[in-house]
Amino acid sequence: MPSCDLTPAVPTSRLPDSVAMTALTDLAHGFQVALTPENLLWALIGVLLGTAVGVLPGIGPALTVALLLPVTYKLEPISAFIMFAGIYYGGMYGGSTTSILLNTPGESASIVTALEGNKMAKRGRGAAALATAAIGSFVAGTIGTIGLTVLAPVMVQVGLRFGPAEYFALVVLAFTTITALLGSSVVRGILSLFFGMALGLIGIDTLSGQSRFTFGIPQLLDGIDVVTVAVGLFAVGETFWVASRMRHDPDQIIPVKGTVWMTRQEWARSWKPWLRGTALGFPIGSLPAGGAEIPTFLSYALEKRLSKHPEEFGHGAIEGVAGPEAANNASAAGVLAPLLTLGLPTSATAAILLAAFQRYGLNPGPTLFRSDPDLVWGLIASLYIGNVMLLILNLPLAGVWVRLLAIPRPLLYAAILVFAGLGTYALSGSTVDLVVLYLIGALGFVMRRFDIPVAPAVVGVILGPVAEDHFRRALQIAQGNPSTFFTRPISAAILAIAAIMLLAPPAIRWWQVRRQRQGVVSPVSAATP
């Protein structure tokens, strides 16, 4: 690719256009990296593995990435990240296949797709549902990645102005949104988060060199890997949970009948939801706040309100698949923005990606963009490529993925445990890690029994130490004066937003109950889509 000399005469940091120009050249370099035959191969493998594992029931996108990490352990960083990109998007796509074709609801972000997609499949339009999900995912993923390309340099510029106090405030914001907006109750989210943070404290404190909570066990000096926590909570914990209460009515896999292509009417009904879903998903996903479910629920509600066929909702309306699927994928692209530019993971999957970066000694953030632009932009370029691959491969391969759904459950869970053991043992070669995995798995079982969300714990393990680092550095700079977080304007603003996020839901509920009691409105039933 020809390279242009784009150095302006004036210092680049002052010209807004130069940010976009540099981004385009960087992206071009990224494509040069991503389009080598070797890296294309890794992207392809990532996409195939990601979809295959994502299709399997009981394995959500976070666990998909965690289980497939061992495949990348020995690869060069660039190749590894290109494979992650494929696994990341592939896993989301696989999940939507399952939610359309399987009659039991799966993990939360796919529930909305299942609502209409399942009904479509039962009516014989399963192939159309898959098609609209695939094409919508492609559209949303591509536009979302373009959004990422545009947004990343801007966020990097902003991030460069942030000091530790601001980064700490951002982490606090991420904590509040991931606990307050997910799951059935805030207190359980907070419990999960603090539990994760406690796990993250184990090991040597980097700033002072003291060992914490290691009980004299040398293998704990390095701390507990977030991948072990994720695999323990998601894989082992889920397997124990299913073991304890296995469903006895067998799953029905709805066969994929009907033409693979959508009718012209279905196309006409899909394209606007695709775009609207993207418009909802990307901005919300790219906020330093948690939750892939919000955009999908919002998209569903929006499509229902705008649809010319509202009576079809609940019986297989294609807009109800097109919009939420697009929102889901766009928000997945959006989540990469704070992750890559600020090092802030806002979902369990992002937390695992962050851990993968850290394993290579790389810390995503503005400095990484400066020091290793090929790496970051190679990853972003690979997202575009992965999207195209997914579109081309997955519709013809739908039949293969469906066969995966028919794997007998006992074998599936047994295989998950084997992979979990492999991934954990291969990390360090120590049985101590296996014991840790099992204990965390037992805790994962307990968490499911008490309906405690698992994602905050995973985020807490990796962000807890990060938060602590920023907190202590900020205080160091301010000579130990804690008011620094509130006197610095940006930090104060972010903390204020965090407080609003935490207090708003119960405040709104309290206000609604008060209005009910005064007889102003009729009782509000719990909001379920």
Added chain:
Amino acid sequence: MTDEPPSTPTREHPFTPPARVDIGEMLLALAAVVFGILIVWQTTLIRLTPAYSKVGPRVIPYIVGAGLVVVGVWLAYEAFTGRVPLGTTDSEDADATLPTDWRTVGLLALALLAYLLLIERAGFIIASAVLFVISAFAMGSRRQVRDIAIGIVMATILYLVFSRGLGLSLPSGVLEGII
């Protein structure tokens, strides 16, 4: 229109009415408080170096420990007022309204224990195959011959791909020299 929640939890109404205090929830609350206190106690044992005594390695652990205690108390409060959810309902294969099947859980624990004991003595392939077969049995499979075959083939393929192909070190154990 309000609908009456049933007296036992179901998937549509996962919250029980405040009939009596849920023992499980109280235990959870207690566990959170105890865990928080343990953390605070362990934190007092962390050695301090003079340079970092102000914002040292104890600050965040204290906050986390205190936070857990607060959360535990909050949970106890919610248990008293009756907001107790059923287990996680968003799993494809688990039915949260069933009681715990401890036998299956125990078998699974046995499988994992076997893996732990075998992996360094007998090697990755044997340990994985054993884990696979026992787990599959625990989860309901009754075709052991098939499972043994699948387990061995899978473990061998994984071993070859990961240790030979990708260079991870997996113990070969008893099969040293054969593979």
